[in-house]
Amino acid sequence: MLRCKRNKFTLPPSVTYLNCAYMSPLLKAVEKAGINGLRAKRNPALISPEDFFTESDSLREAFARLIHAPDPHRVAIIPSVSYGMANVTRNLRLARGENVVLAARQFPSNYYPWQRLCHETGAALRVVAPPETFVNRGRQWNERLLESIDASTRVVAIAPVHWADGTRFDLAALRRRTHEVNALLIIDGTQAVGAMPFDIMHFRPDALICAGYKWLFGPYGIGLAYYSEYFDNGLPVEENWINRVESHSFANLVNYQSEYRPGALRYEVGEHSNFILVPMLLRAVQQLNNWNPEQIEAYCRHITQNSLNALKQQGFWIEDDAWRGAHLFGVGVPPGTDMEKVKAHLLRHKIYVSYRGDFIRVSVNVYNREQDMTRFVRELQKAVKP
Numbered sequence: 266m267l268r269c270k271r272n273k274f275t276l277p278p279s280v281t282y283l284n285c286a287y288m289s290p291l292l293k294a295v296e297k298a299g300i301n302g303l304r305a306k307r308n309p310a311l312i313s314p315e316d317f318f319t320e321s322d323s324l325r326e327a328f329a330r331l332i333h334a335p336d337p338h339r340v341a342i343i344p345s346v347s348y349g350m351a352n353v354t355r356n357l358r359l360a361r362g363e364n365v366v367l368a369a370r371q372f373p374s375n376y377y378p379w380q381r382l383c384h385e386t387g388a389a390l391r392v393v394a395p396p397e398t399f400v401n402r403g404r405q406w407n408e409r410l411l412e413s414i415d416a417s418t419r420v421v422a423i424a425p426v427h428w429a430d431g432t433r434f435d436l437a438a439l440r441r442r443t444h445e446v447n448a449l450l451i452i453d454g455t456q457a458v459g460a461m462p463f464d465i466m467h468f469r470p471d472a473l474i475c476a477g478y479k480w481l482f483g484p485y486g487i488g489l490a491y492y493s494e495y496f497d498n499g500l501p502v503e504e505n506w507i508n509r510v511e512s513h514s515f516a517n518l519v520n521y522q523s524e525y526r527p528g529a530l531r532y533e534v535g536e537h538s539n540f541i542l543v544p545m546l547l548r549a550v551q552q553l554n555n556w557n558p559e560q561i562e563a564y565c566r567h568i569t570q571n572s573l574n575a576l577k578q579q580g581f582w583i584e585d586d587a588w589r590g591a592h593l594f595g596v597g598v599p600p601g602t603d604m605e606k607v608k609a610h611l612l613r614h615k616i617y618v619s620y621r622g623d624f625i626r627v628s629v630n631v632y633n634r635e636q637d638m639t640r641f642v643r644e645l646q647k648a649v650k651p
């Protein structure tokens with residue numbers, strides 16, 4: 266079992282931070298990498314043409330290792346999930362009579378691109394709502410999703426865990442069903458990759474898109490995407506010099522190239538060799554590979570289990586373990602709770618969580634201890650008392 270890693274971060278001791286799903290705190294090593302990257306531009310004479318390639322190559326390799334992708338050229342550096350999704354929707358041809366399946370209240374960057382594509386093509390957007398009941402909610406929501414996929418479904422775009430309430434979606438079952446009907450499976454891994462094991466070879470999604478600043482411990486403004494062979498001959502949303510073959514030969518850039526670099530590299534954002542953000546995210550993903558997402562998930566489960574059992578006994582709703590993230594979950598409050606009072610109380614005690622829809626969203630990581638959860642439970646109990 267991993268031990269608490271708080272000393273690797275600079276979170277103030279007074280803060281009970283249960284909000285990695287909002288943004289992770291900064292690893293000291295990542296901060297250092299960023300400062301070194303910033304300082305490098307003091308003397309550009311020391312920045313060589315190779316430097317435009319070496320660290321981004323290492324970053325793709327580190328992420329490929331994290332998701333068990335055999336070929337790092339399938340990984341592209343992107344600035345945001347919306348950008349990664351734009352590359353996906355740019356390369357899909359939908360038609361009236363076809364449909365795209367999403368889970369309800371998905372993160373907007375994995376909703377708006379589909380909404381627009383459906384609007385432009387006349388395809389239907391099927392947004393699958395959770396059941397009204399809290400009994401077997403996660404299981405029933407998954408069943409509804411599978412039932413909503415039919416022979417006219419061209420795409421299922423979803424996440425391993427729902428960003429707002431932590432519901433776990435059964436990607437293996439969704440992959441089986443999408444294969445049956447010849448539909449694509451597009452995954453927004455932002456709230457899962459890094460915090461739990463994710464094996465590309467197991468789920469074989471057509472694309473996996475992740476923001477970097479949450480469970481990947483990276484800075485804001487850089488993320489990573491995996492594009493399968495399906496996208497090999499596609500068109501990127503923009504045309505950048507470095508994404509073409511021979512781009513390492515700066516003297517020859519005046520001779521335009523019609524061919525893209527291999528795999529998914531055509532989909533990378535312009536100026537992706539960002540000398541500050543790339544070394545930061547690289548250091549972060551290396552740390553994750555070292556800690557191992559399986560161990561991180563086990564740690565999160567371990568530090569939350571007792572507190573969640575206590576909350577359930579006191580009338581709060583928590584999804585069954587099998588249908589929620591160990592690192593991210595929603596806490597449903599008893600009927601009649603004054604949520605504004607809860608928010609104010611927790612804030613006064615410097616307990617940071619998020620409020621998404623009807624849930625208190627709690628998200629933990631390796632810098633948390635069991636005491637953080639105990640403190641949250643104690644103060645929440647006080648806050649809900651009439």
Ligand SMILES: Cc1ncc(COP(=O)(O)O)c(C=O)c1O
Nearest residue numbers: 345346347372374428455456476
């Ligand atoms: C599931 C999910 N996807 C994506 C994002 C961020 O999207 P973008 O990188 O487009 O800003 C978030 C941020 O909260 C998220 O929770």
